[in-house]
Amino acid sequence: MNERKYAALVEQARRLGRVRSEVWQRYGSVAGVGSGLRDRQVRDQWLAKGTHTRFGVLANAWKETVRDAMADIAANMEAAKVQVRRAIDRRTKDAAERKRMFTALKADQWATDPFLARQMRKRWKRGHNRIRIPLSTTVAPTGTLRLILRGGRVEVHYQVDASRLRSSRRPGGDRTIGVDKGYTEALTDSDGDHHGPRLGELLATESDRLKERNRRRAKLRSIANTAARRGDHAKAHRIRSNNLGSVERERKTARHRSQVRTEIFTAVHEVVDKAATVVAEDLTKRFAGRKTLGRNVNRRLAAWTKGVTAEALRNVSERRGSAFVPVNAAYTSQTCHRCGRFGRRSGDRFHCTWCGVVWQADVNAAINILQRAGDPDIALHTPHHVVKQILQDRTDRHRTRLPVQDSSPAPAERRANHPNRSAMSNE
């Protein structure tokens, strides 16, 4: 399908969506039920009043949509009636009264009976003709979707037209890679490779510069204030405009920011070079607001850096046609990727007393993050304390069996367990 045909379909769907909303609004409410109209009558009414011209779609398309939406409303109302019949059963044992109510319900004349009207309003959850499926990715699927229900999960499949991908860059790799974000190196991946090694140095330099600048400006501000108090307004003005201006300050900030952005974006590109799917912590949540960060230079820099990393993961993945899968990263830096137990972290080392191994902390975290993508119990928004309980339950379950000392670790572990670079074994 070419781009223009595709766009036309999207537009058609949007317009018919408006037709559907209109039908629900007018005839899908408790008030609208009094009309007792059938879809054919609605169509005739719309034709007579010219309502249909507002939507700008072909006659056949809007008529079919009206028919479909009216059928939805009817089915929805019938479902409510099932519950209301039960309510009638509970309300009275009087045969005549029950018969009167059942008949009124069946003939859609319940709106005038206070009990029936109240019950219908309560049970008739109108307009819920769509099911919302929360997605585990921030990439919006488009076009015709194929939904596959598999073991309580829904997989959403959709087609991507390669000619529509804007980037001229080469496409990404074909693997699934987990990444852990950091402030020394921008990213560490589940293979044990580090990306964006200059980030730490850039942030440290900027932090020092900002602290020094703030100190200097505070001093100048105090000199200007003292001058103003003495009546030397000329001096106060000179200091404020020459030494406390914002032009130079903003130029330096912009330069630093562009350097950090380049470092982080390059890091993400390196990961996408080998990945068709990038799994990472969901960096969009729990962003501290400007206020709560206070004046602390390092915390502000860290929050900003986190935002850039989130942006880079999303944008680069999308541009290069790979999937970005955000996962719940709770406890990924505190548990051992091999046995799942909580361990001790000190600096850049992670020590698992059960396995007796010291891992490089960020590599261990990246592997845990990768494993979260396929975790059947821990979803993106599973609360922190629930994640902890799940992890503890898993290790408790295993504790009842004897551990099998694994002499042939999985490929990812073998890399992570590299003697010099990634981990040091105590075994």
Ligand SMILES: [Zn+2]
């Ligand atoms: Zn372990």
